[in-house]
Amino acid sequence: MKILLVDDEKKFAIMLSKRLALRGIDVDVVFTGEDAVKNTQINRYDVAVLDVKMPGIGGIKLKRKLIDLNPEMKIIFLTGHGSESDFKIGSAEAACYLSKPLHIDMLIKILHKVVE
Amino acid sequence: MTGNFRSILKLLRPDFYHQMDGHLNPYFTFANYNKIWTVGILVLALTALVPLITVTGIHYQLIQKSVDSELLLRTERLTSNARRAVTFFLEERLNALRFTVNEIEYTQLTNPAHLSDVLRNIKLGFGGLSDLSVISPTGAQVAYAGPYNIEGKNYSDQHWFIECRKNNYYVSEIFRGYRNVPHIIIAVKSFRADNTFFILRATLETERLIQTVISYETGKHADIFLVNRAGIIQTPSKHHGSIFEKMALLPALKYSPRTQTIMASDGQGQKIVGYAFISTPIADTPFILMVIKQKEGMMGVWEDLFSSISWFVALCVMAILIVVTITCTFMVNKMFLADKAKAETLALVEQNNQLASVGQLAAGVAHEINNPLALINETAGYIKDLFTIAETYHQDDELMENIDSILEAVERCGRITGQLLGFARKFDIKIENINLKEIISDILLFHNKEAEYRNIKVNVDMPEGNIEIESDRGKLQQILLNLVNNAFQAMNEGCRLDIIAKRKGLDSVVITICDNGCGMPEDTLPKIFEPFFSTKERGVGTGLGLAITSGLIKKLHGDISVKSKQDEGTTFTITLPIHTKEELRDNENSLGGR
Numbered sequence: 266m267k268i269l270l271v272d273d274e275k276k277f278a279i280m281l282s283k284r285l286a287l288r289g290i291d292v293d294v295v296f297t298g299e300d301a302v303k304n305t306q307i308n309r310y311d312v313a314v315l316d317v318k319m320p321g322i323g324g325i326k327l328k329r330k331l332i333d334l335n336p337e338m339k340i341i342f343l344t345g346h347g348s349e350s351d352f353k354i355g356s357a358e359a360a361c362y363l364s365k366p367l368h369i370d371m372l373i374k375i376l377h378k379v380v381e
Numbered sequence: 382m383t384g385n386f387r388s389i390l391k392l393l394r395p396d397f398y399h400q401m402d403g404h405l406n407p408y409f410t411f412a413n414y415n416k417i418w419t420v421g422i423l424v425l426a427l428t429a430l431v432p433l434i435t436v437t438g439i440h441y442q443l444i445q446k447s448v449d450s451e452l453l454l455r456t457e458r459l460t461s462n463a464r465r466a467v468t469f470f471l472e473e474r475l476n477a478l479r480f481t482v483n484e485i486e487y488t489q490l491t492n493p494a495h496l497s498d499v500l501r502n503i504k505l506g507f508g509g510l511s512d513l514s515v516i517s518p519t520g521a522q523v524a525y526a527g528p529y530n531i532e533g534k535n536y537s538d539q540h541w542f543i544e545c546r547k548n549n550y551y552v553s554e555i556f557r558g559y560r561n562v563p564h565i566i567i568a569v570k571s572f573r574a575d576n577t578f579f580i581l582r583a584t585l586e587t588e589r590l591i592q593t594v595i596s597y598e599t600g601k602h603a604d605i606f607l608v609n610r611a612g613i614i615q616t617p618s619k620h621h622g623s624i625f626e627k628m629a630l631l632p633a634l635k636y637s638p639r640t641q642t643i644m645a646s647d648g649q650g651q652k653i654v655g656y657a658f659i660s661t662p663i664a665d666t667p668f669i670l671m672v673i674k675q676k677e678g679m680m681g682v683w684e685d686l687f688s689s690i691s692w693f694v695a696l697c698v699m700a701i702l703i704v705v706t707i708t709c710t711f712m713v714n715k716m717f718l719a720d721k722a723k724a725e726t727l728a729l730v731e732q733n734n735q736l737a738s739v740g741q742l743a744a745g746v747a748h749e750i751n752n753p754l755a756l757i758n759e760t761a762g763y764i765k766d767l768f769t770i771a772e773t774y775h776q777d778d779e780l781m782e783n784i785d786s787i788l789e790a791v792e793r794c795g796r797i798t799g800q801l802l803g804f805a806r807k808f809d810i811k812i813e814n815i816n817l818k819e820i821i822s823d824i825l826l827f828h829n830k831e832a833e834y835r836n837i838k839v840n841v842d843m844p845e846g847n848i849e850i851e852s853d854r855g856k857l858q859q860i861l862l863n864l865v866n867n868a869f870q871a872m873n874e875g876c877r878l879d880i881i882a883k884r885k886g887l888d889s890v891v892i893t894i895c896d897n898g899c900g901m902p903e904d905t906l907p908k909i910f911e912p913f914f915s916t917k918e919r920g921v922g923t924g925l926g927l928a929i930t931s932g933l934i935k936k937l938h939g940d941i942s943v944k945s946k947q948d949e950g951t952t953f954t955i956t957l958p959i960h961t962k963e964e965l966r967d968n969e970n971s972l973g974g975r
Contacts (some may be wrong), residue, residue, distance in 0.1 A: 280759035286684055287763075287770045306774055345751035363803075365755035366795045 266380055267291040267308065270355070271301045271327065272316040272343065277365075284369055290376065298322025298330075305334045313370075313378050317344040339379040390466045395710050397717035404907055408724035421709040437694050437928030441687065448683045450651050452676065453642045454689045460655030460672045461640040461918075463597040463605060470509070470550055470593050472661040474585060475567055477507050479663070482571035482581050490515050490581065494525040511564070511591040516542065516580040526888055529560045540963065545570050545580055552662035555587055555616075563587050563624065591616045594670070607659075609667045621673060628692040634669060644676075651676040729935075732911070739928075743801035754794050761787040800929070812961045815857060817848045817882050817890065824861045825880075828869055837869070838877040845883050848890050851961040858931045863930045864894045864953050871898030871951060889956050897950035906943060937961075 268290060272278040275296050282292040293308065295301050298321050301313070311329055317324035328340050341361045359377050397414035411417055425692040481499055482490075489495045500513045512527020520537025537544040545551035546570040553566045568582040588605075594616050598605045607615040612628045614621065622629050635641075642655040657673035697703050763786045766774045821841055825832075868878050879895045901909065908914045910931040934941045 274756065277752070277756045277759055280756065280763045284763050285768050287766045345755065346749055364799070365792055366758035366855045367755065368792075369759075373655060 266293055266311050266376065268293070268312040268314060269301060269304060269308075269310045269331075269374065270294045270296065270314045271319070271324075272314075273319045274297065275368070281367070285373075288373055289332055290373075298327040301327055302334070305331050305338075308331075309335060312339045312341060312376055314341045314343060317342050341372075341375065341379065382704055393918060395714040395717070396721075397714060405721065405724045406609060406729055408727040410720050410723070411716075414713055417716075418709060418713045422714060425709060426702060427963065430698060433697060433701070437690065441690070444683070444686070448680065451650070452674070452679055453644070456655040456672055456674055457640055459599065459603075459605075460642065460670060461595060463594060463672065464640060464657035464670050465606070466593050466597070466661060467590070467659050467668065468661055471567070471659070472663060473507060473511060474583065475550060475552070475569065475661060475663045477510075478567060478569040478581050478583055482569055482579075487515075487571075487573045487579055490579075491524040493524050493526060493823075496524050496765050500526040503583075509586050510583050511586050512584045513972075516568075516582055518546075518578055523579070529615075534559065541566055541568060546578075546662065552661070552664050552666040553970045554613075554667040563969045565821050567589065586615075588937070597672075597809055600678075602674045602675045604671075606671055607668045609673055610658075610669060615668065618671075620675075621671075626670070635696065649675070653679070689719075696902050698728045724774065747798035747801040749796065752799050754791055754798065757787065757789045758795075761791065764784070790950060801924075810930065812851055813854055815850055815852050815854055815894070818843060818852060820857060821861065821880055821882070822852070824858065824865055827862070828865060831869060835872075835874050837872055840877065840879050842881045843883065844881075848882060848884060848959070850890055850957060850959045852937055852957060856937060857957075860930050860933050861892075861894075863907050864955075867926065867953075868894060868896040868898065868951070871900070872896050883956065884959070885956065890959055892955045892957070894955075895950065895952040900946040900947045900949050900951050902947050903945070906945060910941070957967065 268285070270278055270282050270285070270292055272281075273296055278294045278296060282294040285292045293304055294324075295304055298319060301315075302322075304310075305313075313327070313328070315324040315327055316377075322330070324342055331338060331340070339364060342361055343365060345365045361379060362377070363372065395418075397418065406412075416921045444723075481503065485495075485499060490499070496513055497513065500510065503510055503513070503758050512525065512529060514525040514527070515523045516536055516849050517523050520535050520539070520542050522534045533780065541551050541553050549570040551566075551568040555563050557563060558566075564587060565585040566582055567585060569578050570578050570580050572578050586749055594605055594607060604619045604621060606618040606621070608628050609615055614624055614628050617630070618626060619920055629647075634656055636658055637661070638658070640655060641657045642653065644652050645652050649715045653676055655674075657670045659668040688777075761784050765781065765788070767777065768781060768784075818841075825839060825841070828839070830836070859870060865878075872878065876897050879893070881893045881895070884892055885891045905914075911928060914928075929940055934955060934957070938961075939955055941956075942954050944949065945951040
């Protein structure tokens with residue numbers, strides 16, 4: 266399983282990617298939407314884990330671009346917020362919607378489920 | 382007995398009498414309803430009573446004045462009549478003497494036998510005379526006819542003789558004289574052919590005069606008698622002294638040719654005094670006729686009337702006071718209840734505003750905290766991973782324990798921020814048809830194991846069968862879950878939880894969640910729906926659970942109330958509408974379009 270992790274919180278993204286790697290998941294980490302687009306053009310990811318609120322290209326817009334590039338790719342949203350509107354949009358647009366702080370085991374479980 | 386009296390008194394006491402709920406006080410329009418009530422009763426009672434009492438007072442004065450003038454008039458009439466009788470009595474006898482001296486020759490009059498005949502004839506014609514005597518110009522008694530042996534007396538120095546010689550006629554006051562018996566003398570001067578004069582004198586029987594006066598006495602409160610001009614009593618008086626005594630407390634009497642009436646008072650009360658100076662057309666007399674009536678005694682009828690009026694007025698005053706009190710109590714109570722309802726609404730609005738502000742704040746704080754929290758979580762998690770998964774470092778139990786407590790703390794923080802965000806989210810809703818039995822069963826699934834383990838009996842009762850309502854499933858789940866969680870936290874082993882749902886009217890459903898757990902102290906009950914208020918141990922509860930629950934229920938147009946007793950248990954009662962109102966549906970549509 267190969268996944269793309271996009272979050273502007275660099276330290277968080279790095280830590281999370283290290284933990285996922287330890288659990289045998291192939292993770293690429295980028296910190297902006299632009300880099301995410303570039304990476305998707307080059308690699309074929311099974312799942313993209315996107316932060317909803319990011320400077321530049323936001324999570325929702327980024328998701329559409331990535332799907333355009335790879336329609337098979339599944340999307341999981343992450344958010345530090347949790348407003349109803351975020352939740353509605355997130356649920357409609359993505360396979361799953363998770364709020365921070367995450368439970369690593371739950372993320373792993375969801376990743377496997379989404380890929381199946 | 383005292384208990385009964387107290388319970389009746391409690392029943393009569395209006396709502397506003399009891400101390401107002403402390404937390405509602407700032408929202409009341411008027412601070413002191415007892416004062417409004419008192420002032421209201423005073424103003425209303427005065428408005429009604431002052432005119433009544435004033436008119437009654439004026440009426441009383443008028444009646445008293447007219448009674449006074451009536452009494453004066455009656456006394457004047459009586460005095461006047463009695464005066465005419467006494468005047469006529471004296472005048473008649475003076476005229477008899479005048480007739481005698483004009484008709485009968487002096488020589489015949491001085492003949493004692495003839496004088497006795499004349500006395501007898503006058504007695505027969507007029508009566509009231511006891512003797513007759515003829516007096517010469519020197520004052521010597523020339524002839525006498527009568528029962529007393531006073532022949533040969535000389536009267537030249539006597540007052541009556543001097544007066545008669547001067548004025549031709551004389552009427553004496555009552556005096557004892559030589560014979561030492563009370564009598565009146567009347568005398569007439571006449572001239573003989575040789576131009577010398579003589580005086581014919583007669584003694585009057587006082588008894589006849591007394592009877593004439595007394596015959597005018599009416600009732601026990603009236604006293605009628607004669608006095609002389611010096612105030613010495615001449616005929617018997619009932620209340621004002623004996624004969625020849627000075628009249629007690631004589632009012633200063635001014636001479637008047639007419640009958641006079643005045644009001645006077647002495648130590649024994651007010652008196653109506655009528656008096657008349659007795660004077661015949663022939664001669665003046667020393668007599669004053671006195672009629673004295675005790676006013677108190679004459680007022681009997683008037684006093685009865687006054688007493689009836691007073692009773693009537695007193696009853697009216699009582700009736701007015703009762704009606705005013707009842708009306709005022711009713712009005713002020715209505716006003717108080719309306720104000721209380723308003724105050725409760727204001728307090729609720731204020732609380733909702735507070736909740737909304739807290740919601741905004743909570744969302745902001747939660748958002749800001751969640752990102753660093755996520756970093757701590759991942760970093761600590763990574764360190765743990767290094768030990769457990771990568772095995773880069775050797776197993777160190779103490780370090781692991783510390784990392785676990787960091788992760789645990791993060792999880793707890795996450796729960797708090799989650800709740801805070803939930804609190805902020807409470808204003809959005811989504812309406813669907815919900816089966817109450819299902820939703821309650823779903824909630825209880827979470828607690829099945831716990832109930833079994835702790836030997837807690839859970840009983841769900843829907844006496845009218847299943848109920849379907851239109852509501853927001855998520856919110857309703859959260860509400861029920863919060864309340865059931867609270868109940869489980871409050872219960873000890875072997876306790877019992879009852880969840881009862883039934884219809885209330887056509888439009889509502891009432892869900893009661895009743896436990897017999899530890900309960901809450903009564904003084905905390907008004908505060909339990911306030912945010913950040915918790916009865917649980919520090920660090921265990923956030924104080925937001927019931928605030929959120931209450932906010933959610935209000936949002937669903939429902940209502941929540943609580944009853945609790947320490948060590949006996951707690952009952953939460955939720956009322957929810959069965960059908961959702963239009964505005965909620967509109968709200969949902971607008972959210973959907975966002």
